[in-house]
Amino acid sequence: MPLMISIVFSFVIFCIETSAVMVAPMEFDLAHYFGVGISEIGYLVSIFAVSASICGVVFSLVLFKFSKKKVLLWMIFVFLVGNILTGFAQTYAMIAIGRFISGSSFVIIIGFALNIAMGLTSEENHGKIASIILAGFLFAPAFGIPLVSFASHFLEWRYLFHLVSLILVVSFVFVAWKVPATQAIEASFKNEFVSFGRVTLWMGYLTIALLTASVFAAYSYLVPIYENISHIPASYMPILFFLYGVCMVVGNFIVGRLAHQHVISIQVIGFICLACVFVVFALWADSQIFAFVCTMGMGLFGLALNPAMVTRIVRSSNNSAFVNVFMAVVANGGITLGSYLGGLALQKGFSAVSPLQIASFLALMGFLSVLPYLKERF
Known part of the structure; x- marks a missing residue:
């Protein structure tokens, strides 16, 4: 059921x-x-x-x-x-x-x-x-x-x-x-928000925000990168985005199966891989092959980490409805932040690959936000 x-x-x-x-x-x-x-x-x-x-x-x-x-x-x-x-x-x-x-x-x-x-x-x-x-x-x-x-x-x-x-x-x-x-439950504001006094919950929220921000700092500006730097024909872009989505789905189910026993370690590995993908993409964005490979990597190691993120939040809280709603709000905020930072860098005249550089920095911050909890059991 x-x-x-x-x-x-x-x-x-x-x-x-x-x-x-x-x-x-x-x-x-x-x-x-x-x-x-x-x-x-x-x-x-x-x-x-x-x-x-x-x-x-x-x-x-x-x-x-x-x-x-x-x-x-x-x-x-x-x-x-x-x-x-x-x-x-x-x-x-x-x-x-x-x-x-x-x-x-x-x-x-x-x-x-x-x-x-x-x-x-x-x-x-x-x-x-x-x-x-x-x-x-x-x-x-x-x-x-x-x-x-x-x-x-x-x-x-x-x-x-x-x-x-x-x-x-x-x-x-x-x-x-x-x-x-x-x-309907006999709930109180105190019971609903008791989890919000836990540092581990807020660190989990921070990690989610950094993940979505890093992904969307790059994702929001992939088309101009493909067109102006990688010189990928427009006819190939739907295929590229489709493959990106397929990789996300595959990564999502892999992470979902591993999240129970490796909820923190899989996030650490994921952020390391994601940061490396963005760095490589930024360095060799003029290569169509690297553009394809790195786009697949974004799918496998980016939002595919979500099941581990959700598992961590649930275990850090009392699984109240508001905890889960606020998690979605935080993720939404990360999307907005990442898109804004990537656009701001371009608006200020930085390199055309600056969104990828920002994405790599945010992924590194995500890695650092998880690292202190590597030895803890969730």
Whole structure:
């Protein structure tokens, strides 16, 4: 039963993550339809991310006493409302509101899905369960976005949002059907936040932030690096990103199987490998072969470490819903920070490979954040 529920949750996360980032391959279509610039369309991603961070914290504070299954269903419904509004948007303001509404439930869905699944399985299986659920994140860039990009050549952009909405309706039904009912709990703010006094939990959050920041400092600017330095033809880039996604999925499941017994050591090794990948990429970015190999390395050693991160957070806490929601907020903050730092370096006139250099530095910081706990048992 936990396996089936985890697969259902993974599918839900695949849908909402695809919806979250599917604006990117449709930027030109959206800009043309709404009569705005590409930067304004890019702001839609920022609006989603800000809403996810702020509303995620606020909602979790309000909803933690309620039945987790009911909260999850309501949040999927809220996301669905925002996605439908986005699909029917006639103005830029309307699509921005739709993105904000969908974003408001994003991290709650992730946090409560993890919380429910972890509560249904034994501790030694937490890593495996996390790898299955979080695979939805990785399938989105590997399969969801390429499919959206392909379908956008044949369908108007709004029909793609409607398609995601339809799939979310099916997901809603599966969650309502397959996930066992959970009772509202007699919880208090003190019990919910007791884990936040632990240094190990905050160090775990720091590591997650550094991981996502390092990956997205590089990932956000791969296209200009491919085009201007590696001189990879545009026709090869979808294949490259697809292979990147496949490597993430493979790495995710490997880490998930190892996370129970090697939760810290696998993070240490992962950060070392990730930092080396970024250094090599920065030094030999003008080589197409190195660009391909290093992109695969980013997939294997980057976000694929997430199951180990989640296992560490769960073991450092009481597995409260807010702990998991805040973990998603921290990861979201890391994404924003990494993208900002990479862009800032380029804006200030640094080398075109400066995002890779920043990514390597952040990966090194991630390694240092884990190193003190190498001999401790989680």
